[in-house]
Amino acid sequence: MSDFPASVQPGPRPSGQETADPVAAFCNVSIAFDGPPVLENVSFSVAPGETRVLLGPAGVGKSVLLKLANGLLRPDEGRILLFGEEITHMPEEQLFALRARTGMVFQEGALFDSLSVRDNVAYQLIQQQVPDSEIDRRVRDALRFVELEETFDLFPSSLSGGMRRRVAIARAFIQSPELLLYDSPTGGLDPVTSTTIIELIVKERDVSHTPSLLVTHRLQDALALCNHRFDPEQGRMVPFPKGETDPSTTFLMLEEGRLIFDGSLHELVKSQNPFVREFLE
Amino acid sequence: MRYPVLATTLTGERRWPANAMAIQTIDKTAKNLVLTVQDYSLFAWRAFKNLYRPPIYWSEFLLQADIIGFGSLSIVVLTGLSTGGVLALQSAATLSAFGATAITGQFVSLTMIRELGPILTGVMVSGRNASSMASELGSMVVTEQIDAMRALGVDPMRKLVTPRIAATITMLFFLTIVSDACGIAGGGLVTVFMNHQNGTLYLDKAWEALRYPDIIQGLVKPLFFGYILSSIGCFYGMRTSGGTQGVGRSTIEAVVWSSVLIIFVDFLLTQVLLTLFPAL
Numbered sequence: 001m002s003d004f005p006a007s008v009q010p011g012p013r014p015s016g017q018e019t020a021d022p023v024a025a026f027c028n029v030s031i032a033f034d035g036p037p038v039l040e041n042v043s044f045s046v047a048p049g050e051t052r053v054l055l056g057p058a059g060v061g062k063s064v065l066l067k068l069a070n071g072l073l074r075p076d077e078g079r080i081l082l083f084g085e086e087i088t089h090m091p092e093e094q095l096f097a098l099r100a101r102t103g104m105v106f107q108e109g110a111l112f113d114s115l116s117v118r119d120n121v122a123y124q125l126i127q128q129q130v131p132d133s134e135i136d137r138r139v140r141d142a143l144r145f146v147e148l149e150e151t152f153d154l155f156p157s158s159l160s161g162g163m164r165r166r167v168a169i170a171r172a173f174i175q176s177p178e179l180l181l182y183d184s185p186t187g188g189l190d191p192v193t194s195t196t197i198i199e200l201i202v203k204e205r206d207v208s209h210t211p212s213l214l215v216t217h218r219l220q221d222a223l224a225l226c227n228h229r230f231d232p233e234q235g236r237m238v239p240f241p242k243g244e245t246d247p248s249t250t251f252l253m254l255e256e257g258r259l260i261f262d263g264s265l266h267e268l269v270k271s272q273n274p275f276v277r278e279f280l281e
Numbered sequence: 282m283r284y285p286v287l288a289t290t291l292t293g294e295r296r297w298p299a300n301a302m303a304i305q306t307i308d309k310t311a312k313n314l315v316l317t318v319q320d321y322s323l324f325a326w327r328a329f330k331n332l333y334r335p336p337i338y339w340s341e342f343l344l345q346a347d348i349i350g351f352g353s354l355s356i357v358v359l360t361g362l363s364t365g366g367v368l369a370l371q372s373a374a375t376l377s378a379f380g381a382t383a384i385t386g387q388f389v390s391l392t393m394i395r396e397l398g399p400i401l402t403g404v405m406v407s408g409r410n411a412s413s414m415a416s417e418l419g420s421m422v423v424t425e426q427i428d429a430m431r432a433l434g435v436d437p438m439r440k441l442v443t444p445r446i447a448a449t450i451t452m453l454f455f456l457t458i459v460s461d462a463c464g465i466a467g468g469g470l471v472t473v474f475m476n477h478q479n480g481t482l483y484l485d486k487a488w489e490a491l492r493y494p495d496i497i498q499g500l501v502k503p504l505f506f507g508y509i510l511s512s513i514g515c516f517y518g519m520r521t522s523g524g525t526q527g528v529g530r531s532t533i534e535a536v537v538w539s540s541v542l543i544i545f546v547d548f549l550l551t552q553v554l555l556t557l558f559p560a561l
């Protein structure tokens with residue numbers, strides 16, 4: 001950790017909260033695919049209990065960054081830490097154990113279309129040879145969390161886009177992961193369904209306090225995450241009082257592969273960076 | 282060495298001269314070919330190692346064995362019967378010129394067991410299953426299902442590739458035996474009902490001519506062919522890129538290269554086996 005820059009070292013976050021060792025950390029990470037760099041010298045970290053929202057227009061390398069975070073891609077330069085272990089050159093066999101501790105929601109859900117919803121959500125549990133009765137109970141719990149219990153026996157082809165995304169979230173949540181990675185979870189969805197998905201993410205954040213990294217190009221989703229909390233008594237997402245935001249939700253912004261912003265919502269709206277201003281306006 | 286320089290056209294546009302562009306194309310193609318061979322070698326080696334290392338997904342193996350083995354049975358039976366029949370027809374016409382139609386059975390059984398049974402079964406199963414593996418895995422790649430599997434902590438090589446390879450090797454072995462039997466039966470039917478010869482004599486000669494080295498040769502080949510067609514099908518599937526168009530491209534490449542390699546490896550194997558069993 002010692003050669004990581006101050007921005008990714010444990011210490012006070014922009015929001016002022018004290019943090020322990022980061023769950024995930026990027027240090028001067030660069031990657032290119034047959035052309036100009038997709039990511040260039042990107043450094044940041046995700047602290048325990050923190051939700052980091054990565055903003056940026058389409059094609060700036062947000063999904064690539066997310067895949068780097070759990071070793072699905074390897075950087076050309078720089079170092080990546082996951083749960084305190086350097087994964088930059090870690091063999092694939094060792095990475096599987098670390099990845100099993102993360103939950104990832106892919107852009108289009110990436111459900112296994114030959115498996116039922118039950119088997120999709122229970123995929124990791126089936127691999128671990130958990131008894132069927134235990135699997136059924138946990139899958140029903142996970143589906144209840146995303147309010148899709150009735151889809152237990154259905155196949156992904158019979159679900160709508162929003163339902164597929166919610167099943168993917170249930171699949172990511174079922175093992176109570178130590179880090180959640182969301183790849184544009186509301187991309188391509190209508191506003192009502194998007195709100196449902198954001199509500200699920202807020203619920204997970206406020207109930208389980210699982211650290212997460214969420215990429216999106218939709219500013220309204222990022223603001224909704226920061227301006228709302230889950231109210232367990234009402235069982236739904238409610239806005240913070242005026243002027244208050246969730247202190248554990250912070251922002252990153254990418255512009256053409258470079259990280260140009262890392263800070264709180266307050267710092268984001270006050271930023272004088274022309275790209276940030278253009279994105280916000 | 283002189284390097285080509287940019288030429289200026291009449292409109293002032295700077296372009297590479299035609300010979301330089303040709304060299305660049307050849308250079309790029311050669312590099313891609315070498316890279317593909319290198320990637321395939323690493324892939325095939327990893328898949329081979331996984332055949333002997335746990336975890337082995339037996340349920341996946343049985344599922345694939347059913348799809349590959351029983352699913353291909355009808356085309357193998359039909360191909361075997363037709364090939365044996367054609368061999369009997371063709372050989373009878375030639376052999377009758379020498380008054381040797383009695384050895385039609387010997388000719389059909391040796392040709393089917395040593396050569397045509399394994400290679401035709403390999404090529405037919407390749408057309409059916411290498412393409413299906415490439416398209417199935419390719420679709421999973423473009424819809425991020427393979428990434429999702431990796432993100433869930435499961436190795437797609439072990440879960441998807443190894444069972445397919447193991448199932449193909451196992452089932453191609455038995456399908457080749459079926460094809461050989463059908464070929465001899467097809468030849469027998471043609472001999473009896475079309476060439477109006479003695480069926481018992483046909484079968485006697487077919488049986489008499491066989492030696493253990495013939496059978497070994499015929500049963501070793503499908504093990505190699507099964508490995509080739511399944512590893513190539515899975516390889517092209519797993520390296521699919523470019524959406525649905527890429528899936529189509531992978532499918533074509535899988536079928537073409539697996540068929541070509543089966544025929545080429547057949548040549549090499551025949552040479553080796555003839556060296557090992559010179560009495561053949």
